[in-house]
Amino acid sequence: MASENEIMTDISDDDYSDAFDPDEDMEAEFDDASSISDSGFSPIEPDSHSTGKDPKGKGKAVDSMLTLDNHPGASEKLKEEQKVAVAYVEEMLQLKSEQAAVLLRYFAWKKEKLVETYMDSPESTLAAAGIHENGAQPRLKRVRGFVCEVCYDEMAQETLALSCDHRFCKSCYAQYVTSKVVDEGESRRIQCMGSKCNVIVDEKTVELLVEEEVLERYRSLLNRTYVDDSTSLRWCPAPNCDYALKCHILPRQLDSIIPTVQCSCLHTFCFGCGDADHRPCCCPIVRRWLKKCADDSETSNWISANTKECTKCHSTIEKNGGCNHMTCKSCKWEFCWVCMGPWSEHGTAWYNCSRYEEKGGDAVNQDAQSKSRASLERYLHYYNRFANHEQSIKLEHELATRMEKKMEEMQEHSSLSWIEVQFLAKAVETLTKCRTVLKWTYAMAFYLAKNNHTAIFEDNQADLEQAVEGLSELLEKPLDEEKIAELRQQTTDKTVYVSKRCQILLDDTLRGYEEDRWHWAEAIKM
Amino acid sequence: MAASALPKRIIKETQRLIADSPPGISAVPHDDNLRYFDVLISGPEGSPFEGGLFKLELFLPEEYPMSPPKVRFLTKLYHPNIDKLGRICLDILKDKWSPALQIRTVLLSVQALLSAPNPDDPLANDVAAHWKENEQDAMRVSKEWTAKYAK
Ligand SMILES: [Zn+2]
Ligand SMILES: [Zn+2]
Ligand SMILES: [Zn+2]
Ligand SMILES: [Zn+2]
């Protein structure tokens, strides 16, 4: 452990405690995490498990993509892990396996903490976890003359009491457990039916009581709590994906690390918050930005409208592609959809469409009204660009579908192979990724306090903007069957270039987090 | 007819409530709906609700006793755990419900809540804030409301 990099030492301090075998696990994972995606954007494969390599030196764990041990993954594997932990505690503390399981669930599978606490005071630890000491495993029993306190049925046949000896009839207990599982989705916290009694109904007891269907649901809920309770595991949020991913990250690290992971199902998301990939924005900024957008949604609604007026001739112009280079149909004026400025000036050294220029100079003498107008304008500047990329992503997907159809037709009449028309899909995929990154750079820029470093950030942002628009424009050109090879070459070149620009931006921003280069205009709290 | 559809548990509880009601509490089922009770609770001694008689409604849902009864104050009162609609913030009416609890225990808990308001777990936020800032003044309002509404 001593030879590990900074991040490692940071993470292995004492408020971190993992499911089990944290030392062993961590080494393997952070080794993976420290690998670097060198091929532009694409995440690294999870199969690189070789140990002891640290090619790029310290700090690289914050690279654009952490790809971790994806394979605690499927539920079978998760069950196996739980079994191992239960067996460990059972052996270590000389408990029954059901008791070990209840204890582990109570301690959210932090077995070191469990063992320590138990050693200090076994009785109170068991009591707090809802285990009655020396309690025998509950069995169904017939008791002569028994009246169940819940149903007052004197004809009750079988009865059940947990180790606390609060006895009720089987049918009441079964109904109770069933409703806990089915209606409330409860599993590891189902308590004795007696009032104010916290003894836990364990898995073996549930088996005695409920129907097969309910039991299955109970078991799957119980299995899910293993992941839900663990700070280092998270379900992949993709619909219909039942993999869980493991990553060791502390909440307080989230303002400097963006733990981006990719599941075996290929979904890429932030381990910190579960949202889709939001690099280069860190989690606290994302949360704050999204809240602001929701709070101010009415003010900003008008912007996302798909029509605007030409600044020259005032005819209505509708945007139906992702590209921001607009040409008015009536007067042929070329302008930028985002800032409404002349397109001819975009990409020149003195014009920066993505940078917000503070107006009005003398801030001290501004009255409250113009101050609030300025702050709204500033917000709208960033929101406008944020929302516009989101919109463009949608439009470009529609465009790509149309183009693909056309290409398929072309394939039938020409010598083009399926492989040869794939450049288009690749281009759109890259566009989507880069627009997503760009989108988040605006949220980040909104909160950044201006300093020397932000100038570089803004330059990278502007360069990527330009590259993205270039590629987007190319895709919107009418398809000329004669020039398909040329288009393919151009598109492929531009795609590579865009990816490169994107990687440059990501590398720099993520390094900025490590080097503490980014300072926020407002204090950011988690 | 309605009575025959009623679970034995509810019948037993009702009989006992009528025959042997807890001090300061009465609960009487409607003739046409034996799951619906008119409840009266007298304000506990030493509380700002002393001297008041409070009306409540209590309903036993179909799932009772697996689910808790639904209880609501009909009389207005100034209390941090009871809101304008008379809804009550009480753990046993929510997550701490146990099927072994009964109407009787629920009403006793409600009565106890009148004696011991808990402004740290508020339902009526403004009242709770008042209670925390100036308990004396809040109790004065409670007394006023008791005199005005709980007759
Ligand atoms: Zn029963
Ligand atoms: Zn019990
Ligand atoms: Zn997945
Ligand atoms: Zn996040």
Ligand SMILES: [Zn+2]
């Ligand atoms: Zn025009």
Ligand SMILES: [Zn+2]
């Ligand atoms: Zn522009």
